[in-house]
Amino acid sequence: xxxxxxxxxxTLLSQAISGLVNSFEDFEVLYTSKHGQDFIDQLKFxxxxxxxxxxxxxxxxxxxxxxxxxLKDHYPDIKVLALSVEIEERTILKMIRAGAKGYxxxxxxxxxxxxxxxxxxxxxxxxxNTVAKLLMNSLDSDPTLTLKEREIEFIEHxxxxxxxxEIAEKMFLSPKTVQGYRxxxxxxLNLKNRTGLVIYAIKHGYFKP
Amino acid sequence: xxxxxxxxxxTLLSQAISGLVNSFEDFEVLYTSKHGQDFIDQLKFxxxxxxxxxxxxxxxxxxxxxxxxxLKDHYPDIKVLALSVEIEERTILKMIRAGAKGYxxxxxxxxxxxxxxxxxxxxxxxxxNTVAKLLMNSLDSDPTLTLKEREIEFIEHxxxxxxxxEIAEKMFLSPKTVQGYRxxxxxxLNLKNRTGLVIYAIKHGYFKP
DNA sequence: TCTGGTAAGGGGCAAATGACCCCTTTTTTT
DNA sequence: AAAAAAAGGGGTCATTTGCCCCTTACCAGA
Numbered sequence: 412x413x414x415x416x417x418x419x420x421x422t423l424l425s426q427a428i429s430g431l432v433n434s435f436e437d438f439e440v441l442y443t444s445k446h447g448q449d450f451i452d453q454l455k456f457x458x459x460x461x462x463x464x465x466x467x468x469x470x471x472x473x474x475x476x477x478x479x480x481x482l483k484d485h486y487p488d489i490k491v492l493a494l495s496v497e498i499e500e501r502t503i504l505k506m507i508r509a510g511a512k513g514y515x516x517x518x519x520x521x522x523x524x525x526x527x528x529x530x531x532x533x534x535x536x537x538x539x540n541t542v543a544k545l546l547m548n549s550l551d552s553d554p555t556l557t558l559k560e561r562e563i564e565f566i567e568h569x570x571x572x573x574x575x576x577e578i579a580e581k582m583f584l585s586p587k588t589v590q591g592y593r594x595x596x597x598x599x600l601n602l603k604n605r606t607g608l609v610i611y612a613i614k615h616g617y618f619k620p
Numbered sequence: 621x622x623x624x625x626x627x628x629x630x631t632l633l634s635q636a637i638s639g640l641v642n643s644f645e646d647f648e649v650l651y652t653s654k655h656g657q658d659f660i661d662q663l664k665f666x667x668x669x670x671x672x673x674x675x676x677x678x679x680x681x682x683x684x685x686x687x688x689x690x691l692k693d694h695y696p697d698i699k700v701l702a703l704s705v706e707i708e709e710r711t712i713l714k715m716i717r718a719g720a721k722g723y724x725x726x727x728x729x730x731x732x733x734x735x736x737x738x739x740x741x742x743x744x745x746x747x748x749n750t751v752a753k754l755l756m757n758s759l760d761s762d763p764t765l766t767l768k769e770r771e772i773e774f775i776e777h778x779x780x781x782x783x784x785x786e787i788a789e790k791m792f793l794s795p796k797t798v799q800g801y802r803x804x805x806x807x808x809l810n811l812k813n814r815t816g817l818v819i820y821a822i823k824h825g826y827f828k829p
Numbered sequence: 830t831c832t833g834g835t836a837a838g839g840g841g842c843a844a845a846t847g848a849c850c851c852c853t854t855t856t857t858t859t
Numbered sequence: 860a861a862a863a864a865a866a867g868g869g870g871t872c873a874t875t876t877g878c879c880c881c882t883t884a885c886c887a888g889a
Binding site: 420421422423424426427428430431434445494496515517518519520521524569570571572574602603604605606607609610613614620 | 629630631632633635636637639640643654703705724726727728729730733778779780781783811812813814815816818819822823829
């Protein structure tokens, strides 16, 4: 019998998923948590450490990515299965890098969930074709078009009412450098102006409104 | 026995919710649909017309608001209970105006769902305190701060790479008029620039990225 | 019928933005 | 050690944006 914990801020969903999981053979839900911090607090009790976590990505207080990264360091035996509506490549990759053993979309079938749980127990991981393809694509994307760390920071600041000069102050840079980031980011992403950048950033998970 | 249909594009959620609902006395899930169009197609078969619909708000093809409005016209006896993660006042009001008998957040308890279903059968409607408060607030909001229809159209166009001049063309207006809309919208919403407007628009459901 | 609100259109000006060039200095890779 | 990235910075100029100001026309309520 494998023990499961569902971590999701949508109570209705986690309760419902619990029911689903309990109907599977060999799987049993220990309890549910509303967010990462809540879950990690529970882990202090040794009898509350599960084999597998069904983890939502977007949560208040402590999100799925943070929580998964924490588990990798402190409880490496807990296997994390991400469960999300986010189909954003960037988000999926972040979650995988944080240590998730699989990434399920919330619009998958009950049977797929059951299969995924079994695979995670047997194989140690589970990936749908969609996610597998994403992982492949992410390997051969044009390096001249990938955004640098500092550029991503800039994008986050650009999703704000700050002027570029104010962004420069916040980033401890000269206004000219920030303007340079803008120019290269616009070129890389094929954007015309800051409005386009904001929309892009939100669509691709660089900024959550 | 009351018949229920769950309309939600997240298969896992709708399957799970179905399980939950079936565990309640007096309620039975007929089937689930992935979106509004799918559901409306089913309604052509008289034995597939339910008493109550648990309807997600954000769906592809045909969203909850459209679908609810359609049901109000064509199947006024079907009671719609909205089920969403959106806590945006504007969205909730839209859904209520479209004819929803209640609005539940996805992070509500199983027991609240059961209670809501019962209330809808007995009273014809159900509203949590949160939603009721929202409805109250919406009544006494400052009319000088409410956005005009045309201003809302402008906001939608502003969430685009178009310049104001291009927006003016699209709206068949002089550039100066559009600039006027911008000025009043900024004043009403307390914004400094277009970036702020885009963020505001997305946060408040005027534009979905 | 007067009047006040509001939609619609507009002028002028300063600041911010965007486009397109250029450069140096570290750090990392090979 | 040489070659690439990455990171930071500069100058110029046209366009866009943001922020004041103002007029006209219409429509509804007192």
